[in-house]
Amino acid sequence: MLNVHLVAHTHDDVGWLKTVDQYFYGIQNDVQHAGVQYILDSVISSLLVEPTRRFIYVEIAFFSRWWHQQTNATQEIVRNLVRQGRLEFANGGWVMNDEAATHYGAIIDQMTLGLRFLEDTFGSDGRPHVAWHIDPFGHSREQASLFAQMGFDGFFFGRLDYQDKKVRKKNLEMEQVWRASASLKPPAADLFTSVLPNIYNPPEKLCWDVLCADTPFVEDPSSPEYNAKELVQYFLQLATTQSQSYCTNHIVMTMGSDFQYENANMWFKNLDKLIQLVNAQQANGSRVNVLYSTPACYLWELNKANLTWSVKEDDFFPYADGPHMFWTGFFSSRPALKRYERLSYNFLQVCNQLEVLAGPAANVGPYGYGDSAPLNEAMAVLQHHDAVSGTSRQHVANDYARQLAAGWGPCEVLLSNALAQLSGFKEDFTFCRELNISVCPLSQTAKSFQVTIYNPLGRKVDWMVRLPVSKHVFLVRDPNGTTVPSDVVTLPSSDSQELLFSASVPALGFSIYSVTQVPGQRPQAHNLHSIFQKPSSRVLVIQNEHIRAKFDPDTGLLVEMENLDQNLVLPVHQAFYWYNASMGDNQSSQASGAYIFRPSRQKPLLVSGWAQTHLVKTALVQEVHQNFSAWCSQVVRLYPGQRHLELEWTVGPIPVGDDWGKEVISRFDTALETKGLFYTDSNGREILERRRDYRPTWNLNQTEPVAGNYYPVNSRIYITDGHKQLTVLTDRSQGGSSLSDGSIELMVHRRLLKDDARGVGEPLLEAGSGLWVRGRHLVLLDKAQSAAAGHRLQAEKEVLAPQVVLARGGGAPYHPEVAPRTQFSGLRRELPPSVHLLTLARWGPNTVLLRLEHQFAVGEDSGRCLSSPVTLDLTDLFSTFTITNLQETTLAANQLRAHATRLRWTPNTGPTPHRSPHWLVSANITLQPMEIRTFLASVQWKEDR
């Protein structure tokens, strides 16, 4: 008997053509007919009509909002439906996150938020058993690894390369075990993965939603529209055909799609009839059985089949849904939003940490009600696969930014409360949100002010503070009152200044520096080495104790980089180019757009073959300012002690007056013999090897030599010849590739004139005249075997950079009885370098969520043994609270690790060890390479803060 599992579902984008609120309420239905409040109303009442009906719901951002608007009676009805399995949650994240442009930390946060709602509301009845990423545009290996660590039994998705899908259908490999980590021991990161038959849509002709126009069942033979017999025959044929691509006698059909089930009765009424009429055919010998099911139920049946499954070890990028149709544009779309998201991740972690470190005083304090929840929710929303991906409409992108900004506010209050509590100074704290464009009214006007620098890392950092100031000389004092060196430098092509000084901040703590204008003094023209001219024949060089960078004196372009510590020299030519976005051509009508990258030609054009340069050398910084064009410039920078070269690029607004859409890249060309290989991170964690014009699991027919070799770069990309490694760290997600040996390119900005026909219905023009985007690439040159230590630790510093908070200073003491503090650490001892404090966040009144991560992969660092397992004692680790109880949970903290079980699958590579329940026996924790361990700690805050 062939069993057809009908999965009734709706796919509710948390923003896309409409904002989250517009989708929830059903506003602007002329733009897209979609109203989630009605969907949930309708599904619940339809489930009540007939007990065999089942439905899955996915997006908790919507569900939780709806839930809070229901009466107690309705809530009780829903609890019953969940208890009875008639309403089942799948995935259960706040959103269905993007997998290409997301950082693993933010993925874990958003999954934790959604799953926690379900756990709090429905207990284990509401806990999803399967991950359900039916729409994201390609699938990362890290995502699968995280899902495995969250305890999911399996994973369903819809989109994969069309060539890949064809091969899988033929080879019966639509379902496999995905081994999603090269470091974690199987089956820790093994995830059973099922490719759905029709993305996530119903079979043709069987869509009975208000949004479809398929013919409903007409059972009355006297009606001229009678079709029941014909439809049943059609369905039987369809089921048989589909079963030929799958291994077992169970198949699944997704009965739903985007924002469907607003009138669930239409769907269910016809599905009821389908089930009844098709199963009635069994009396006539039919061997097809249809049933209402869920992915978890289907998965359970697959598991019972007790088969051996092939194993996949790479990922599902890039995604192409046809020749010339590579969804590699969204890796870079909306770079400003992508950066704002990453910066907000940073700020949220600071907010979370200070909420824990300061205890309840962080929430209720002199500055009002401090709250991390709004930013936490906003950040979760941003992970949606049309948010950080850059694939929403413009007004929706604006609303995402609004949500982030709205989330920052309560966190700023929280930070103020916490800093007052921890420092003892009740200052008028100021948060300069526009430091990226050198705007900060306080530092630009005050004669003296105070700079609190908070470091969210588990280790001390030294960090160059840069603040916009007026044309004065300033005296900077460290937390002990000692004057530290400072400098005022002029910004490129402007009359504005920034004050520079190096701050040293303890682990998980802050240092307070004070800045005072020196009356009467104007900053000297002490940028002695400035050159305001076209590059001459003199050699242009910047260097510090670790790095030297050379520039071609004729072109002003970077031409060489040297690692002075390791005596490595590498000629590196860096320049900006742009691809002309295709508007469609003879080969394919596909245009480049928000999703799709398709250059009209393989070779990009130089923005400029040379740059007007300006050299700045002071004791605290060396910079080459490169001006390529009116819309493209760069500062190449070295601070003392820095082991990387910083390239701060500014691109935009991209001109499109010539009617050419442009996709701008920064490209590094070297002579390294890289043999077609390059390496990109997966969601900021593990590294995947990429090979040009190649896919590990099928014989690629490459139709787009540029776009078809692009991969998501969340945090880093590198190339190596086995000896030298050139790594570029990014400050946000970007698309990147290596299109010829020795080359690395990253797409920094794109502006397009045509929609790419994937639904968004707008060209990626961005508001008005386009956006001006600034970002940083950190370039590291290292020996291959020791490169990881450099890029891992630097990347950690980038994603959790120090937070600067300003104040006028001289505020009243907050705790008159206690001496104020200008320096503070939340840790009693620093964490070892291989350990990353991934999460420290308030969970409950006396509970804290703690995640510790080994941030090195197996074998990645041979030199300093950073890839070795590391043990640390959590006892008394934190300075402001003591841990009274510690429970280990799965990654999303929604079940105790000791209680968690997953379905076991047998890979064809041999069985994996059965791991016995994991009981925490002490606070002495060992982390294996790439392991994340998640704890819920009962804590007690200390009296003396």
Added chain:
Amino acid sequence: MLNVHLVAHTHDDVGWLKTVDQYFYGIQNDVQHAGVQYILDSVISSLLVEPTRRFIYVEIAFFSRWWHQQTNATQEIVRNLVRQGRLEFANGGWVMNDEAATHYGAIIDQMTLGLRFLEDTFGSDGRPHVAWHIDPFGHSREQASLFAQMGFDGFFFGRLDYQDKKVRKKNLEMEQVWRASASLKPPAADLFTSVLPNIYNPPEKLCWDVLCADTPFVEDPSSPEYNAKELVQYFLQLATTQSQSYCTNHIVMTMGSDFQYENANMWFKNLDKLIQLVNAQQANGSRVNVLYSTPACYLWELNKANLTWSVKEDDFFPYADGPHMFWTGFFSSRPALKRYERLSYNFLQVCNQLEVLAGPAANVGPYGYGDSAPLNEAMAVLQHHDAVSGTSRQHVANDYARQLAAGWGPCEVLLSNALAQLSGFKEDFTFCRELNISVCPLSQTAKSFQVTIYNPLGRKVDWMVRLPVSKHVFLVRDPNGTTVPSDVVTLPSSDSQELLFSASVPALGFSIYSVTQVPGQRPQAHNLHSIFQKPSSRVLVIQNEHIRAKFDPDTGLLVEMENLDQNLVLPVHQAFYWYNASMGDNQSSQASGAYIFRPSRQKPLLVSGWAQTHLVKTALVQEVHQNFSAWCSQVVRLYPGQRHLELEWTVGPIPVGDDWGKEVISRFDTALETKGLFYTDSNGREILERRRDYRPTWNLNQTEPVAGNYYPVNSRIYITDGHKQLTVLTDRSQGGSSLSDGSIELMVHRRLLKDDARGVGEPLLEAGSGLWVRGRHLVLLDKAQSAAAGHRLQAEKEVLAPQVVLARGGGAPYHPEVAPRTQFSGLRRELPPSVHLLTLARWGPNTVLLRLEHQFAVGEDSGRCLSSPVTLDLTDLFSTFTITNLQETTLAANQLRAHATRLRWTPNTGPTPHRSPHWLVSANITLQPMEIRTFLASVQWKEDR
């Protein structure tokens, strides 16, 4: 306090852009999103959610079908909702019938069918109290009269002339008492009539249906979409403004529209909020109260206001929704369908009568299961305001015809059973459905055959039978075996023949004639007076003992008519013309279309100024064949004894190769001094006076001198100078007018190239090359004071013409024990000429529905006193059954007349007498002029058939 009655409703066309079945099931939702099954599912479940919610449903064709598909449990739930008044029926006809192109008999039948379903299903709980014609395109006075006689308390509609509406709003005459009969004594035909504020749509911005895109309520002030406050203010303003056009402190808002409430939750959820939020404003001093209501509840409040209302005595035709936009095209659209509907009415009455006369043997007999219900339902569907009106899409019009054709089948079985039962002959009965195009295989091939002619009138008729035959001579014998005169004539412009003989058929009975081919004999060229040539100078005349008609020998056109009995001579020029349909012009973009008539110029063009003629004179017929063009011809005909001139026109396919849409009229021009006046019937019953470029209740600004003077002609139009009256009877509904004194025109056919933008979205081109339409105009010339006797009785014969059934003859006797009958009457005595047997139909196993009508108006016939009250005794009136009990009901037979009460309204012309309950005391029935009396009779069929 201003009370705003929200009436939640859906308007479900019984066919329009989709067929009835497509609408019911929700098929072809890409054409129009509409699925009635879902609407009813959805409304029922939404009503259950909140007990204050109310909803009205209207179209019983849909509701009854839905009802039969429900489980007992759902039916019980619905019964409860109806009992509690949460679901209320309005109107309650099978459909919401058209008022312009419908015959009163068919209106009564369709209302009876729908109301009976409600009475049988819900008892008096389900009985509608108001008539609800929110969409029909203008309103007839007869419709209002019928509604009053059905017992409705009031009438709501939406569409009236834009000038009329403006005046009414200003004068507070949106609500009035409509005195809908000039004959019936008030308040018998008085109907309180309310014009809805916005046709039948919700106010702007307040449409919360799945088909709308209005913004739903957002009550959460933290949402960027928060709008609750603003919406409440908007609503308060709206209510206040609307109340200024109505008399009481109650107003009504129609919250719904076409096929809305498919997802009722969307509507109700927002209406709940509206009511709650608006009424909450009362605490802040607001004087507006909103409530879920129904039209009946609103009407009740109006009645309680105890005001005096102005009185209307004319009708609401023609309807214009703007300058140049007269909905007078649909009076004539799809003339073939209009005729098929009228013919089916005739056949259904025959079927109903024979079902009663033959008793149960009609249903179960030798020919299978005979059933009048399918044709009854199909006819009811045809009354829908997009069906017989001709305003549906082509494929829907085809489906209407299919439904009629499907309905004829079971009636043919019934007729066969009944005729066998009543005649005693078990013949192989044949129904020639294509006699209109002279096709009947049996009569055309058989050497001998038998012709049964059934007469559905209450009086004997003499009728000229015409049957297509082969080229032979035939011998025709009457029921007594006596040979009667017969003739074979050649049809115009063809080689085909028809056999003619005059049959005499008793009241409500049949005569069987036999026809035998005379072997060897060919019909002689006995059309001795035939002229096959262009009209010469000889005078062309046809005449019988009553009428003489003269034709111009040069043009071949009719030029004079003479009533020989009354010595009246009237020069009458008759010819065909066509208006060029406007495609829109500088004055207005309005094109002529299915709904709208708009000629591009006032003067129509002659189809031809002369006709090729052919004269046929035999003992049984005199005909002038006029051939005007390839697509327009006419036979002008006189049979012996006939008091009217018959003009059988054939028009079509109308050529549109010149890209000109054409609207073809037949025009009669006389010198009668008619002073701008002419007269048209209202739904085939009472007569309304029309005056050119004039409306009785407002100062008309005439924008279309032709279309703005068109009125519906259901059965007749006449002009008179006070002495002579020229009457034209039609065989179907047509548009007609008198555009200059002494002139009458009727639109016989139209074919258009542009849609008129009223939603149907198709030009009225009709399938393929267009349709060929044949019809008859009967022209009567009489003295004005005695004209009614002529046209009333002739019109009765037209609408209930004899039915011809053929058989080969020689069938086996059906009741061997009883002698067969060749002649039969169902009546023991003929009805007086002023009495029309409107309905004789089976109601239950031993119950019969009987309607008797006085078919003359007050003062209409002075000569023969046909306008006098008439009394007749029903005792033993019928020959095949006896009436054992007689109960009088209201017109639609859904309540006993003795129990029926209606709300009383005080007209400003003075109070009307309160009529005490009407108890039937004997079977001696008196009919007042234009009175219809309806009875349910318990009957007992006699043993001897």
